[in-house]
Amino acid sequence: MSRRRIAGLLAAAILPAAAAAWGWFFLRTPGVPLPPGVTLRQVRMSLTGKETTVDLYLPRGVAQAPAAVVAHGFPRSRRNMAGWGGFLAANGIIAAVPDLPTRAGHRRNSRAIRELVDALRAGTLLPSPRPVGPVALLGMSAGGMCTLLAAESNHAVACWIGLDPVLGGPAGRSAA
Numbered sequence: 001m002s003r004r005r006i007a008g009l010l011a012a013a014i015l016p017a018a019a020a021a022w023g024w025f026f027l028r029t030p031g032v033p034l035p036p037g038v039t040l041r042q043v044r045m046s047l048t049g050k051e052t053t054v055d056l057y058l059p060r061g062v063a064q065a066p067a068a069v070v071a072h073g074f075p076r077s078r079r080n081m082a083g084w085g086g087f088l089a090a091n092g093i094i095a096a097v098p099d100l101p102t103r104a105g106h107r108r109n110s111r112a113i114r115e116l117v118d119a120l121r122a123g124t125l126l127p128s129p130r131p132v133g134p135v136a137l138l139g140m141s142a143g144g145m146c147t148l149l150a151a152e153s154n155h156a157v158a159c160w161i162g163l164d165p166v167l168g169g170p171a172g173r174s175a176a
Contacts, residue, residue, distance in 0.1 A: 035087070037060045037061070037090060038090050039057075040055060040056070040086075041055075042056070043125055045119065047111075048109075048111050048112045053099050054078070054116065055082065055096075056097075059094070059129065062092065062129045063130065064129050064130040065093060065129045065130075066092075066093050066131070066133050066135075067133075067135050068088050068093050068094070068095050068138055068159075069095075069135060070088070071097075071137070071140070071146050072139075072140060072142075073139070073141025073142040073143045074103050074166075075103055077099050078099045081097045085097040094126075098113075104142065106146050109143075110145075110146045110147070110148075111150075112146075113146055117137075121156055134156055134157060134158030134159075135158065137150060137159070138162075139165060140163040140164065141165065144162035144165025144167075145162075145165055145166045145172055147160060148167070149171070149172075152175040
């Protein structure tokens with residue numbers, strides 16, 4: 001049997017299994033209960049031309065608060081970062097947790113994060129509480145790279161937190 005045929009058979013066996021495992025993992029992500037004093041609001045919006053969902057975790061009882069954007073890694077979703085959203089809101093910070101438009105497009109996802117930061121600061125996503133001051137960006141794995149690229153030259157960002165960020169070679173090192 002040729003190497004090409006063996007490779008084809010392996011790919012035919014492994015790819016469906018990998019897709020099934022990813023689907024199982026995605027569907028099995030447990031929900032995280034909201035901490036006391038936190039409200040969750042979902043909004044649909046276009047980021048880089050793609051319709052997506054953003055979970056907004058809001059501290060109750062405040063008219064204004066600082067804001068943060070929390071980005072998931074590959075192949076995750078906003079559900080995987082719900083705990084961070086709730087934690088930040090419970091501590092008085094508006095947390096926006098989006099589903100990023102692409103799985104591995106760091107540049108496009110960083111543009112989406114910048115668009116989300118702009119929308120937060122403009123007050124177009126929510127009437128209350130009103131986001132004030134510069135924004136913090138927090139990203140896990142590939143989300144760390146995307147938030148780093150989004151923070152690189154954005155004067156609206158005062159803080160970047162990378163949780164095991166994938167720095168993606170020279171572009172990540174340069175941005176850091």
